[in-house]
Amino acid sequence: MPLLTEPKTATVEEIVGQLTEAVHEHRLQPGAKLREDEVCEIFGVSRTIVRQALRSMEFEGLLTIEKNRGAFVSKPTLKEAREVFQARALIEPSTARAAADRANAEDIVLLEHHIEQEHAALDRGEAGLALKLSGDFHLEIARMADQQTIEQFLRQLVSRSSLVIALYWRRRNALCESNAHHALVDALRKGDGDNAEELMKGHLLDIFSQLDLRERQEATTSLKDALRR
Amino acid sequence: MPLLTEPKTATVEEIVGQLTEAVHEHRLQPGAKLREDEVCEIFGVSRTIVRQALRSMEFEGLLTIEKNRGAFVSKPTLKEAREVFQARALIEPSTARAAADRANAEDIVLLEHHIEQEHAALDRGEAGLALKLSGDFHLEIARMADQQTIEQFLRQLVSRSSLVIALYWRRRNALCESNAHHALVDALRKGDGDNAEELMKGHLLDIFSQLDLRERQEATTSLKDALRR
DNA sequence: CAGGCAAAAATTGTATACAATCCGGATTCG
DNA sequence: CGAATCCGGATTGTATACAATTTTTGCCTG
Numbered sequence: 154m155p156l157l158t159e160p161k162t163a164t165v166e167e168i169v170g171q172l173t174e175a176v177h178e179h180r181l182q183p184g185a186k187l188r189e190d191e192v193c194e195i196f197g198v199s200r201t202i203v204r205q206a207l208r209s210m211e212f213e214g215l216l217t218i219e220k221n222r223g224a225f226v227s228k229p230t231l232k233e234a235r236e237v238f239q240a241r242a243l244i245e246p247s248t249a250r251a252a253a254d255r256a257n258a259e260d261i262v263l264l265e266h267h268i269e270q271e272h273a274a275l276d277r278g279e280a281g282l283a284l285k286l287s288g289d290f291h292l293e294i295a296r297m298a299d300q301q302t303i304e305q306f307l308r309q310l311v312s313r314s315s316l317v318i319a320l321y322w323r324r325r326n327a328l329c330e331s332n333a334h335h336a337l338v339d340a341l342r343k344g345d346g347d348n349a350e351e352l353m354k355g356h357l358l359d360i361f362s363q364l365d366l367r368e369r370q371e372a373t374t375s376l377k378d379a380l381r382r
Numbered sequence: 383m384p385l386l387t388e389p390k391t392a393t394v395e396e397i398v399g400q401l402t403e404a405v406h407e408h409r410l411q412p413g414a415k416l417r418e419d420e421v422c423e424i425f426g427v428s429r430t431i432v433r434q435a436l437r438s439m440e441f442e443g444l445l446t447i448e449k450n451r452g453a454f455v456s457k458p459t460l461k462e463a464r465e466v467f468q469a470r471a472l473i474e475p476s477t478a479r480a481a482a483d484r485a486n487a488e489d490i491v492l493l494e495h496h497i498e499q500e501h502a503a504l505d506r507g508e509a510g511l512a513l514k515l516s517g518d519f520h521l522e523i524a525r526m527a528d529q530q531t532i533e534q535f536l537r538q539l540v541s542r543s544s545l546v547i548a549l550y551w552r553r554r555n556a557l558c559e560s561n562a563h564h565a566l567v568d569a570l571r572k573g574d575g576d577n578a579e580e581l582m583k584g585h586l587l588d589i590f591s592q593l594d595l596r597e598r599q600e601a602t603t604s605l606k607d608a609l610r611r
Numbered sequence: 612c613a614g615g616c617a618a619a620a621a622t623t624g625t626a627t628a629c630a631a632t633c634c635g636g637a638t639t640c641g
Numbered sequence: 642c643g644a645a646t647c648c649g650g651a652t653t654g655t656a657t658a659c660a661a662t663t664t665t666t667g668c669c670t671g
Contacts (some may be wrong), residue, residue: 236531
């Protein structure tokens, strides 16, 4: 399995990239522990480098580092989950509008290619990959808007969205993706900012509505609790 | 002068806190270099700790670390400067609205106290301190809105705003601060979300308009270039 | 046999040693 | 005299050694 196998001496960025991808594609689930030595061996570097990588990912919100206990893939709470999508709802519509004003033919082709890959991944049953591509799609739009500061924030939000979806997505099977992205690209192609803004707003609401954000028991981490009736 | 003098063994957070404060108050100017050994001696810790602190501040956008060259207080470009205030204009008005809905008497007292300190600092001629307090004021409002994700982003934006102001503020002397904060607190006290939102929007535009964001020459760092006619 | 205690192993946190790179000044050559 | 080059010191980057903490394991006792 060519998963996280790098021969030797990777940079911090490469490690962050591969680990981030693994989390985005749900190959690493929320709660999973990343032992430093293990990561060291996989990438063939010293703990100095690995610790830098883990710390970066903590800043992104992807990992939570507990003192003296280690780095774990973050498990957003319900409140955090809501906040992530509230923040996206605040940021992304206006970003889509800006993108509509600036998108050129090249950008549109890129986005369409993105959607193709996304559908292909879904057809192959690779839901994790499709999810990551979907996130990248949103980031591409932010990039087109030429707002690096916002893009940087959105990167964090998309990362966290991936965690939220891992924890709170309703049906494990049907990962929708209707044709919201298609419609968005159409609006961008026409330079229709109003429509792009509205479509983005609706799209985010749609995703949000498919999350199960009701109060629930903390996932019982203790075997004892899990077995008592 | 009790500036950055800590006796011994500080934590990463303490170092980040003190250095951040120094940047926010313009005691450390954009472009200033932070040598690792120097910071080590000041705080009485090893480079391991200092490097963690510097890296944190790089993520906040406060420092820029150039490979093999060191950590410098960031110098936002014109584009970045504009983006920072565009992002704030996008985020803060709705945050002010949310704060108006949630603010209790205690919060209002806190904010008023904040404004007092700000004016006192201005009267004493401590413009840097006043600026930092002004940033904290905005962060307090975000905290009241109970949106930690947004608050986290705003923290970065306020940090960068401090750098932008250091670089692009028009008149070095009169650091305005009219009574915009007073008006905002009034709206919050009354729970008037609409007004709070509008006031915040106007306040940010006001700050933005006092920046000198025209294209300009890169400050010539070379004496030779400065002398040739 | 359950529960608690203690030692050992495993893991993370910090300091230090060593390697790589950069910077400034002196030297040499055109 | 000016420019390029090379060297030594200074500074940052990485690996490793050691300390502190947690987790596991095994033993002992009630």
